[in-house]
Structure formats: C-alpha cells, structure tokens
Amino acid sequence: MSNWLLKTEPGEFSFSDLLREKKATWNGVTNNLALKHLRSFKKGDVVFFYHTGNEKSIVGLAEVVSNPYPDPNLNDGKLVVIDIKPKRTFRRKVSLSEIKSKKEFTSFDLVKNSRLSVIPVSDIIAALLLQLSEQE
DNA sequence: GCCAACGTTGGC
C-alpha cells in the first residue's frame, strides 16, 4: 500500500465537495510525471488531500477506490484517472509553511517540486503528517 | 534533436 498527495484548487474541487459527493473521479492530470505517479496508484492506497491557493494546507484523507483506468471521456489511453472516496477530515490542517519549516520534509516533493500535482508520500512522511494532524 | 519562445502552475 502506498501513500499519495493530491493537490487541488479548492475553488475548483475541494475536500468538502468530496465529502458531499462521497466519491470522485480524479481526472485532468496531463503532466507526465504526475501521470506516471497516477498509474502507480492501487485500490486501497491513502491520499493526503491538499488545497492550493489561499489555504495551502493538507485538509484530510481520502482512499483510492479504483485502480488507474483510461479517462472514459477521452480517447487517449495514456491519460488515466482514478476514483477516490473521502476518509476523514483532519482534526488540524497541516500547512505548507509548517511543512517547509521542518527539516524532515526537505526531501518531500511538495516542497521540492511545488508544481507537481500528484506526489508520492513515503511511509515516514505519511506518519509525520498524521502526527502533525493530530496535534492540539 | 536542439532550443527559443511561450504557456502554466502555484507560492509569495
């Protein structure tokens, strides 16, 4: 099982949208590296849900509920999508500035490659993020 | 196949 981070502009699609809709298809990814990561998704993987824009925070957890499959709305086998469902909202949002301020996260692509929208999260990073999300 | 010009993303 792997952990991932998905970025979204909350004005386009937010975690509360996901909570309301119960399930969403993650489409629109065209960047090569992001697509490569997306193709590695597996049913049951954990997704950290990150809001860009004003928020710049990880706001909750989702779960991957499908393996990658070609976007049914497009005629291009390379452009894959996955389905996710909400898991839970973080007790406490974990902000980008907080992540940037800690040396444990210097290897994290969220910090290193700010333009990437589908980011692998190691077990170590995942555990640290969860720990931060539970802090008072 | 190189690279200049242009477009996009997202943090600041």
Next chain:
DNA sequence: GCCAACGTTGGC
C-alpha cells in the same frame, strides 16, 4: 500581480 520553475511547442 509578480515571477521562478517548470513543461510544451514549433521552427530550424
């Protein structure tokens, strides 16, 4: 609103 850091496009 700016711009750094990419990615993409198209002429050569």
